[in-house]
Amino acid sequence: MKTKILSTFAVLGFMLIGSGAMAQTTMDDQNMQKDQKAMTPKAMMMKLDQNGDKMISKDETDIEEGAMLADKFDMADTSKDGMISMKELKAYHKNMKKDMMKGMKDEKMKMKKEVDSMDY
Secondary structure (H helix, E strand, C coil), X not given: CHHHHHHHHHHHHHHHHHHHHHHHHHHHHHHHHHHHHHCCHHHXXXXXXXXXXXXXXXXXXXXXXXXXXXXXXXHHXXXXXXXXXXXXXXXHHHXXXXXXXXXXXXXXXXXXXXXXXXXX
């Protein structure tokens, strides 16, 4: 009888631990989705366009949220007019996303080759 009770508590304990881990994963996923939404071109434009002219100047990237764009401002400003339009911001975002996906694919291939070359 004691064994059955202990087994029941053990199962319940594992279920509680598992549900806590699932809740943490869900929170991490929600935070990641929130961060991704904050990085959309529309959200970036709304956050960085301080004077409301629907363009982002180099000065407007000086705030904390614009730090990443400030480093790549010249890449994003394809017209070289000192301003980033929504069209330029969308193109920059698309290219960065494509580069990131390529980097992830390359890293995956590199890891696969390392694993395949291992002696078991």
